[in-house]
Amino acid sequence: MDPVAFKYLGAGLACIGMGLAAMGVGNIFGNFLSGALRNPSAADGQFARAFIGAALAEGLGIFCLVVALVLLFT
Amino acid sequence: MASPIEQFQIKPIIPAIGFTNSSLFMVGAAALIVGGLMFASRKRAVVPGRSQSIAEMLHEFVAGTLKDATGAEGMKFFPLVFSLFMFVLTANLLGMIPGFFTVTSHVIVTFALALLVISTIVIYGFMKHGTHFLGLFVPSGVPGWLLPFIVVIEIISFLSRPISLSLRLFANMLAGHIALKVFAGFVVSLLAAGGAFAFLAPLPLLMAVALMAFEFLVAFLQAYVFTVLTCIYLNDALHPGH
Numbered sequence: 001m002d003p004v005a006f007k008y009l010g011a012g013l014a015c016i017g018m019g020l021a022a023m024g025v026g027n028i029f030g031n032f033l034s035g036a037l038r039n040p041s042a043a044d045g046q047f048a049r050a051f052i053g054a055a056l057a058e059g060l061g062i063f064c065l066v067v068a069l070v071l072l073f074t
Numbered sequence: 075m076a077s078p079i080e081q082f083q084i085k086p087i088i089p090a091i092g093f094t095n096s097s098l099f100m101v102g103a104a105a106l107i108v109g110g111l112m113f114a115s116r117k118r119a120v121v122p123g124r125s126q127s128i129a130e131m132l133h134e135f136v137a138g139t140l141k142d143a144t145g146a147e148g149m150k151f152f153p154l155v156f157s158l159f160m161f162v163l164t165a166n167l168l169g170m171i172p173g174f175f176t177v178t179s180h181v182i183v184t185f186a187l188a189l190l191v192i193s194t195i196v197i198y199g200f201m202k203h204g205t206h207f208l209g210l211f212v213p214s215g216v217p218g219w220l221l222p223f224i225v226v227i228e229i230i231s232f233l234s235r236p237i238s239l240s241l242r243l244f245a246n247m248l249a250g251h252i253a254l255k256v257f258a259g260f261v262v263s264l265l266a267a268g269g270a271f272a273f274l275a276p277l278p279l280l281m282a283v284a285l286m287a288f289e290f291l292v293a294f295l296q297a298y299v300f301t302v303l304t305c306i307y308l309n310d311a312l313h314p315g316h
Contacts (some may be wrong), residue, residue, distance in 0.1 A: 048139070048302060051295070051299060051302065052299070052302055059238045062238075073079070
């Protein structure tokens with residue numbers, strides 16, 4: 001196989017990591033929501049923390065996207 | 075059909091001084107913030123009018139975020155944090171207008187902002203705490219045999235902060251705008267295919283509208299996340315040692 005094909009395969013494989021990051025972000029917001037429904041009065045105070053966790057989890061998925069973009073466009 | 079990443083192309087406007095469309099939108103965002111806030115606070119009324127309440131809401135929002143993360147002594151960084159939040163938010167929202175250039179979709183811009191934050195933290199941390207600032211890398215209550223590994227991990231996590239801070243904002247804006255362009259491209263190619271395919275063309279258009287609404291949320295959210303993480307990192311400079 002020629003190297004260009006491997007480049008596109010690598011970009012596709014890198015995108016698997018984005019799916020895993022999606023699971024992480026979903027996990028954070030799912031748990032936040034189930035906690036918020038149990039104790040709605042405490043939910044507002046923890047809102048920023050949920051977003052920080054989501055941002056950190058999402059950042060790792062973003063690295064995969066950057067790897068894919070670097071493979072595709074350089 | 076144009077490639078989805080053509081919208082991020084930088085074109086020189088005044089080549090002699092290196093003024094590009096990116097610089098134009100940065101100047102535009104700064105002018106919009108300064109002009110808008112000056113217009114909003116021109117009366118300085120005790121009972122705020124419409125524009126003044128918007129400015130006060132933005133101020134209270136950022137001040138609350140900063141105070142929650144760093145306490146009262148972090149408020150001396152308020153001008154920095156407020157400028158960062160307003161600039162990122164305005165640049166993101168300006169980019170949402172069709173045909174406009176998104177400044178924050180270029181990694182060099184966001185990396186410059188992240189580097190500004192991190193160098194502020196490092197310089198201020200060493201000025202205020204001296205070598206005690208290095209206590210940031212040594213968490214308390216860790217067993218001795220584990221300490222070398224923890225210190226290495228803490229140093230790596232500190233060094234990756236500017237990279238993750240800038241890449242998060244950049245990649246979110248980039249990916250969102252590419253997705254919008256790709257769905258808009260589906261409409262064009264379905265219409266060009268003609269026949270039964272042309273009847274399917276409204277479907278990607280609806281998706282593009284939904285994505286547009288989602289992108290407005292992301293534009294605000296990423297500005298907020300950038301600000302919150304800046305506040306948390308500033309807290310490390312103010313109170314090093316866990």
